[in-house]
Amino acid sequence: MGCSKDMYISLLDRLVYVTHAEPYDREAYVSVIEEICKTYNLAKGDTEFYLTPMMEQKGIGENFCDFDNGKGTKVILRIRIVSQSKAVIITTIYGEEGEPERSEAELAELDTMVRIITGFATRRRLIRMMQEFGFTDLDGYLNFRAFSRYIDVENSENRLGGKIAFHIDLHNFTMVNQEVGRANGDIVLKKYYTMIKDAIGDKGIIIRLGGDKFIGIFDRSVKRKVYDIFSGTAVPYGDSDDGKIVISAAAGIYMLPNPFLLKSPGDIMDKIMIAGDTAKRQASESIVVYDDRMKSEKAHVKKVQSEFRNALENEEFAVFYQPKVDIESRTIVGSEALCRWIKDGIIIPPIEFIPILEMNTDICKLDFYMLEHVCQTIRQRLDEGKSVVRVSVNFSRKHLVDIDLLDKIISVIDKYEVPHEYIEIELTETTTDVLFRDLRRVVCGLQEQGIWTAVDDFGVGYSSLNLIREIPWNVLKVDKGFVPKPDEDENSVANIMFRHVIALAHDMGMKCVIEGVESIDQLDILKKSNCYIAQGYFFDRPLPLEEYEERLDRKVYPEITE
Ligand code: C2E
Ligand code: MG
Numbered sequence: 001m002g003c004s005k006d007m008y009i010s011l012l013d014r015l016v017y018v019t020h021a022e023p024y025d026r027e028a029y030v031s032v033i034e035e036i037c038k039t040y041n042l043a044k045g046d047t048e049f050y051l052t053p054m055m056e057q058k059g060i061g062e063n064f065c066d067f068d069n070g071k072g073t074k075v076i077l078r079i080r081i082v083s084q085s086k087a088v089i090i091t092t093i094y095g096e097e098g099e100p101e102r103s104e105a106e107l108a109e110l111d112t113m114v115r116i117i118t119g120f121a122t123r124r125r126l127i128r129m130m131q132e133f134g135f136t137d138l139d140g141y142l143n144f145r146a147f148s149r150y151i152d153v154e155n156s157e158n159r160l161g162g163k164i165a166f167h168i169d170l171h172n173f174t175m176v177n178q179e180v181g182r183a184n185g186d187i188v189l190k191k192y193y194t195m196i197k198d199a200i201g202d203k204g205i206i207i208r209l210g211g212d213k214f215i216g217i218f219d220r221s222v223k224r225k226v227y228d229i230f231s232g233t234a235v236p237y238g239d240s241d242d243g244k245i246v247i248s249a250a251a252g253i254y255m256l257p258n259p260f261l262l263k264s265p266g267d268i269m270d271k272i273m274i275a276g277d278t279a280k281r282q283a284s285e286s287i288v289v290y291d292d293r294m295k296s297e298k299a300h301v302k303k304v305q306s307e308f309r310n311a312l313e314n315e316e317f318a319v320f321y322q323p324k325v326d327i328e329s330r331t332i333v334g335s336e337a338l339c340r341w342i343k344d345g346i347i348i349p350p351i352e353f354i355p356i357l358e359m360n361t362d363i364c365k366l367d368f369y370m371l372e373h374v375c376q377t378i379r380q381r382l383d384e385g386k387s388v389v390r391v392s393v394n395f396s397r398k399h400l401v402d403i404d405l406l407d408k409i410i411s412v413i414d415k416y417e418v419p420h421e422y423i424e425i426e427l428t429e430t431t432t433d434v435l436f437r438d439l440r441r442v443v444c445g446l447q448e449q450g451i452w453t454a455v456d457d458f459g460v461g462y463s464s465l466n467l468i469r470e471i472p473w474n475v476l477k478v479d480k481g482f483v484p485k486p487d488e489d490e491n492s493v494a495n496i497m498f499r500h501v502i503a504l505a506h507d508m509g510m511k512c513v514i515e516g517v518e519s520i521d522q523l524d525i526l527k528k529s530n531c532y533i534a535q536g537y538f539f540d541r542p543l544p545l546e547e548y549e550e551r552l553d554r555k556v557y558p559e560i561t562e
């Protein structure tokens, strides 16, 4: 047993070399270990790794074995190292039962070699752990560093061309958490991620940016599979198959040209984020592919957001009024306040700024600004003894979560001592149950104060009859898209639906206003359906204050017969 001094020095030499060589050569390492074991007649050598001493006590760790002939039962040497980070590494070497005692000199040689091996195992394991921690987040998802590294490697190998990069943001994940509970929500999130990861396979990557947002890149060959998961897939959250929830995502896509060479790290990120933003804003189309026009759109968004505060202070927003007309008497029975941004003498329509202001709570400031100006005008007309009609002001859904909303509205109206019945608040339908409850709370509160409420754009999207059955609105504003076409058959579905919705609203004590009435034919349809109030270009476009006041003073619209 044992070996000559020269042999020991040579083995030691090689051991030091293989445990320090970069890159690590596993084959060379194992061959040295085997030779040491044979030379010293060892039966087995293994290394245990524990993250902390506590985990060592509990036996929670990993075990690596580099040599084992199956006969190792007698412990010859056991070396335990605790690293600075408090990880515990134990290397044990074994001989066979009944073997003769080893000499002091031999044990000293083995001790030196085992210490080198243990130190090496410690270093390697800690580096691997650092990499694992570096590239995953605390929940075990790959993180942004993993994405950057992947892109870097693929780029250097020229393998990015033609691939598809994406940013996804899950739809309504807050609601999912509410529905299945937070713990199950976490399970659903991980499963959805794993589904995408499996679909992507080894020619791409998906990582979590945080929350319910992920980014990644995949090969065109798996596009269909991955898109299907983005569009909506049932994800189980319990052990049984019963508990499933459909998860879908708003996806921003960037199709990398082929060939593609990454110049700056932002090349891919910027594009998928921009497309992702657009996807998130669109209600219907959930997968949006980046094109260069979106970049200017993003610049427009930034511009509006940065100019808004000043514009509001400078009173650049003007209230335009569109009359609501009783079609029998042709008198103005109310009007809607619609916002216009007058910038450098140009009138900017709401479509260009309202959706942007709705991305944050800026819209709420604008709505109160409108209410304030409307109240001012009504007060002035009342003071001058002029006729006044009820004015409706649009309030964004963004207000609904504000529990002080009601008090704030009342305080503005009362500041100008405007009788409550002259103000109507227009709100649109909501998409979630939570918002539905908020909507009912707000509408009921306004009613108690004698302030009118209108449900705007009824018939756009998926209007639910619950909306009018469960919430006591004063007014149903029917969108022009819901009005039957003039050449439509009396008994067409559109005609029947229209007549019934109007009848239902009337039976429930609501007034009906039809928006977007442009022609005399449409007016006839309204008359036939017993609907009496119209708002639209047929009578007037939204008018600046002065012109609107002229209409109010004139009172009646002249008869037009063509
Ligand atoms: P809305 O509340 O449904 O307002 C009716 C829209 O229909 C107005 O567009 C009006 O000009 C348009 N319209 C009226 N009659 C006709 C017609 O005969 N034919 C056609 N094609 N259109 C007609 P506008 O003023 O461009 O406003 C668009 C939307 O912007 C409004 O839709 C409302 O949702 C929003 N909005 C406008 N002002 C405000 C505001 O102060 N606050 C909030 N939150 N939203 C506002
Ligand atoms: Mg409206």
Ligand code: MG
Pocket (backbone or CB within 6 Å): 456, 457, 477, 479, 515
């Ligand atoms: Mg409307």
